[in-house]
Amino acid sequence: MSSDAPRFLPERLRPPVAGHRSRRGFVLLSMVPVMLLVLPQWRVEEVRVDVSPRLPAAAVHSLRELVGQPAFGLDLEAVRDRVDVWPGVGEVQVELELPATIVVQVGAVKPRGCVRVGRNWHAVDADGRFAGVVEVVVPPLLEGFVGETDRGRGLAAADRIEKAAGGRVTGIRRITPADYQVLLVPAGGDETIVIHVRPQGTASEATWCAALSAGSVSQTWADLRRPDRMVVGGGS
Helix, strand or coil, X not given: CCCXXXXXXXXXXXXXXXXXXXXXXXXXXXXXXHHHHHHXXXXXXXXXXXXXXXXXXXXXXXXXXXXXXXXXXXXXXXXXXXXXXXXXXXXXEEEEEXXXXXXXXEEECCCCEEEEECCEEEEECCCCCXXXXXXXXXXXXXXXXXXXXXXXXXXXXHHHHHHHHCCEEEEEEEEEXXXXXXXXXXXXXXXXXXXXXXXXXXXXXXXXXXXHHCCCCCCCEEECCCCCCCEEXXXX
16 A cells, blocks of 8 residues: 555544654744743833722832842732731732733722821721721721731721611620620610620620611610620619
């Protein structure tokens, strides 16, 4: 049988042509040393920063220092971490835009409350992290909380009460680790109710919040820390 005989077979049944495979393999192998020479020369030429909040100059400077760094194998997650640690920073996106530009997009965090530090009010996010100095106070105002984890627990309690009772928590003070004093303005009202709750909530708190949401609470003070009973007072 001649060497041309396999051409009469269907294409999927034809044996591979050794010459073509060898040429492809040679091309791929010849590209390896070229890549090894070029990749070390591929470096970051520009860092473009698009920020919503006021990012400190030190943070921007740390990003500018990436110019001249090798672009191949650059850890974009580490670049994101350089920005994420600063107050007021929300979502951070980092991309390598070919040929050699790093694009950093920074969104502002949404304040969930405020803490007084010295003469200034500092916003905090839902996790209790500082989010920068603010001129307009964002409730609830937190007092007595130490550290972002502690503040996060306080804000979680405020969220829980607002969802269950309706209305708006304007302030929350940590008296002890097991006693939070909460200032609550009911939905459609303007009178502040003072309640005492535990960080994790209780059955009595759930019952009282349901009653307030239904409009059947007239008292202006309540202790809801015990699971089996509540103490209420004030009002008519």
